[in-house]
Amino acid sequence: MSESNPTVRTGAQQKSVTLIRQIGVVSATALVVSNMIGQGIFTTTGFLAGDLGSPELVLGIWLVGAMVALAGAFCYAELGINFPSSGGEYVYLTRAYGPTWGFMTGWISFFAGFSAPIAAASLAFAGYLGHFWPALHPDRPVWSVGSGALSLRLGGAQLVATALIVLFTVLNFFGVGLIARIQNVLTATKLLVIGSFMLLGLLAGSGSWDHFSQSAVRTSPYPLLGQFAISLFWIYVAYSGWNAPTYVAEEIRRPERTLPISLALGTLLVAAVFLALNVVYIYAVPLEVMKGELAVGALAATRLFGPEVAGTFSLLMAVSLVATVNAMVTIGPRVYYAMAQNRAFFRAAAYVHPRWRTPVNAIIAQGVCAALMSMTSFPNLIIYIGFSLTFFAVLSVASLFVFRRRPGWQKLRVVSFAWPLFPALFILVGAVTIAYGVTLEWRVSLAAIATITAGALVYHFRFRPQQAGDPGEPA
16 A cells, blocks of 8 residues: 655755766667676576577577566557656655665665576676686686585685776766766677677587487486576576666656667667577577586587687677666666655765766666675575565566556557556566565575565664654655
């Protein structure tokens, strides 16, 4: 049940220094592409090979993920044109269900939405460098404590990941204009690398189409249907990023036009790339050989071109992951900034540097959290991220059923087509995946649930009393 008519302030209402609208269609689409084409497509297929064991299922689950991501992108586009302010799900859930839910989605965005994915992408970057320096592989820590879902580790991979996080945390101090230009260059480089890899792999690589008829011995202990649902967490994380422009909507020019175009165009482009790249992976390497491989792109390049050329592609793929780190480091702090503007997060996160016009405190806090999370194992990070983000994305898409009953709501034509096809598809797939996650991966799911619950408690005891007792002052 919704709480009483919460007011969500935008940066335009801030009395001091505010964010400015300077991101166009190209840069917004680049944010989508850079967020989506990241550690997921460069790492996931090797794990899917052992979990699913069939080329048809591996390609099929990427296709399912594409359809769900596109449905979500259409729904978020409608939400974004009605609420063109920074914050994404925080704004939508606050408006739909009340400030407690809004705070929890912002809280989970800090941990699972951005800090953990930044850590995962940085670890994947180190994993690709492991092609040259094996000591940098994430599974070869110098020091570790605990086991399973609760293990922590420290080694070369974690140190490299932390250095990358620190670099882009500092760069993001100096203005979104500078970062957008860097992002455009990194995104173009990423697309050039992937395009060259796919084209040369199929035309000149030493692969075989027979690999598509060769299955692998499954390593998963779960039934195939249950594992397919769990593997959707990996796919959801790989496709996450289609909602990236909604987090910086307050800095987007003409959001009513830019948001729908960038969300749909970016998602369709990336879906085509993901499917094609997986075809190249399987063409290069049989699933049995691919099982459990983190740097699957480096393995495929070695099989296609030999170790000398593969080294070049491995380095370029590592550079491509840098674009993902930069995009997430840029977007995340805008969520915390928007929350702090509404007295629903720590006041320091609302501080905007008067010269650089960036939320520097929020950027620093996120960088510290991401560096600490890089000590967690890569598979556990992915499931933790997938569970948390799926839960809140489902709630956000479900909010359309609330908003569309309100007068003055702007309906996006594509969402109205066969209503409620797109939101129903997204909600159904997400709910099934969450149910299987709680059942089969309960330890990591419990960590995600604990994080969400902690957010509710922090809001209840820290922020709600202040808002009720002194609504005129920021918390």
